[in-house]
Amino acid sequence: MAPTSESELILVDPDGDLILKVGSERGTAEESEPNASQNSSDGPEAATQEVAENKRPSTLRIRVCSKFMTMCSPVFNAMLSGSFREGQLPLSPLEPPTLELPEDDPRSMVELCRILHHKWDPRLEAFPFGVLETAIVADKYGCSAIARSWFHHRFLRETAKKSGYSRLDLAQLIKISYVLDDVEAFYFLTLEAYKRWPTKKNKSDVFISELSRIPPLPKVHEILEQIAIAQLRELTTCCYEILSVLCEDRRVWGGLGAHSTISTFEREEGVPKVCDGQAYRMAQFIQALYEFGLSLPLDNYRKPATLEEAICIVRQIAKSHVKDTLVPCVNTNCYSCETAWDEVIEDMAEKFENELHGICLVCLRRGDFTACKIVTKCTEHNDGFASGWSMNSGRDTRNFEKLTE
Incomplete structure (x- = not known):
């Protein structure tokens, strides 16, 4: 995915009734230094991965359809449909509210949202190094079964090339x-x-x-x-x-x-x-x-x-x-x-x-x-x-x- 600014809004669903604000400035800064030292001696593939890491946005806002998110993810379903604070958000396509997810990786969450909305693009991420973090986020939100189909398609597509x-x-x-x-x-x-x-x-x-x-x-x-x-x-x-x-x-x-x-x-x-x-x-x-x-x-x-x-x-x-x-x-x-x-x-x-x-x-x-x-x-x-x-x-x-x- 191309580098994006913090204020940019990713329109996974242009008519979505919810905005996810993913990531945090502080968390990204704390992780950058140890990751750089860890990858420095792992060869050209790891070096390429490190360059990609440096271009990652610290935070992103992602406009999504809450119905897709709750239908595909039991975690989002519990958050948005239960008695939690997030469950009281006034979901609306006219003025979509914001749900903050500071602990998640912005790029991986964008890809997961695209998968759940059937809008993912295999050209956006390196394979397989761009896939692991998306898999981790999918597992966290209970979407492993859906992500497996995406992984199979990516694997077969890349293997053919x-x-x-x-x-x-x-x-x-x-x-x-x-x-x-x-x-x-x-x-x-x-x-x-x-x-x-x-x-x-x-x-x-x-x-x-x-x-x-x-x-x-x-x-x-x-x-x-x-x-x-x-x-x-x-x-x-x-x-x-x-x-x-x-x-x-x-x-x-x-x-x-x-x-x-x-x-x-x-x-x-x-x-x-x-x-x-x-x-x-x-x-x-x-x-x-x-x-x-x-x-x-x-x-x-x-x-x-x-x-x-x-x-x-x-x-x-x-x-x-x-x-x-x-x-x-x-x-x-x-x-x-x-x-x-x-x-x-x-x-x-x-x-x-x-x-x-x-x-x-x-x-x-x-x-x-x-x-x-x-x-x-x-x-x-x-x-x-x-x-x-x-x-x-x-x-x-x-x-x-x-x-x-």
């Missing part, structure tokens, strides 16, 4: 969905967050600091980190379990072959029995997993930077085993030799990624952190969601170049 969101954007979006109690959005946004969560130590400071800003999200960044590490271990386990599938020869062994071990300086890796034709391929696959840090226990220095990157690595390893020259197998109709290893490994990676899930906001709010389902999806509250919450249509775990931040 850009190739992706930064992790800082993602933190903002998670906070917005949390404030608006948007269970579905929170589910998909947290899924995207832990896929991109840096799994190596001391790499998530910016993301954590953004999630820790007001309003704080209890336990969210700890849970995201736990899920990222747990799912990385699960992917590594799947990579070794798929070897048993690839080396199973039902005709010769009647099931899985006896396991052997490969000894390293640090530990022993278990491997299934393998036919002559696949021994080299098996060794190459295990070596690649080890070199990229996809072996248990996870090595903090060698493991992939993110879960998303780890999935991409597994896909790339699958491709590298397609055209190897193999030693002829002594067994005819060998199951392992006839199996397309690249397709089996690729299908495993695809299935793993498709079964990833987000955090259950319902369980999180009631304090049941174990029910947030670190590895197992919460089916009590998270079934039947739409699939339209794709954060980054350009991101693809089949191509490293498309995973850049």
Whole structure:
């Protein structure tokens, strides 16, 4: 929204019967200095946000229709229809009275009033940084359900115009969905967050600091980190379990072959029995997993930077085993030799990624952190969601170049 003077009247409804005077000079002055110091070291996106903050009006008068306000907000309904002092205001389109709201943010209240009057304009605010405070005001006045529809429209509109969101954007979006109690959005946004969560130590400071800003999200960044590490271990386990599938020869062994071990300086890796034709391929696959840090226990220095990157690595390893020259197998109709290893490994990676899930906001709010389902999806509250919450249509775990931040 363009900068406005204190005396300017925003006509949300030109025929409205009520004027809201929002904000106060004193409150804005007291908040400006700490906000500036807090944002100074958070990068270009935060710097842009800080410039926008400096242009914000200290107070605004907003002409609205009291009927819309009371119909959409139980808080305004109680204020204007009850026995409070505000309830005695002589509402009139000829001489609308003034209701003072000194504790609220003027710009956010203007946007909320436009939402309630079906007159909001997506061009007025930056997304997502211009949306969080509006969500906070909507929650304060009991308008979260209405604001969720506005948030969904804004998200879909902005996603169609850009190739992706930064992790800082993602933190903002998670906070917005949390404030608006948007269970579905929170589910998909947290899924995207832990896929991109840096799994190596001391790499998530910016993301954590953004999630820790007001309003704080209890336990969210700890849970995201736990899920990222747990799912990385699960992917590594799947990579070794798929070897048993690839080396199973039902005709010769009647099931899985006896396991052997490969000894390293640090530990022993278990491997299934393998036919002559696949021994080299098996060794190459295990070596690649080890070199990229996809072996248990996870090595903090060698493991992939993110879960998303780890999935991409597994896909790339699958491709590298397609055209190897193999030693002829002594067994005819060998199951392992006839199996397309690249397709089996690729299908495993695809299935793993498709079964990833987000955090259950319902369980999180009631304090049941174990029910947030670190590895197992919460089916009590998270079934039947739409699939339209794709954060980054350009991101693809089949191509490293498309995973850049």
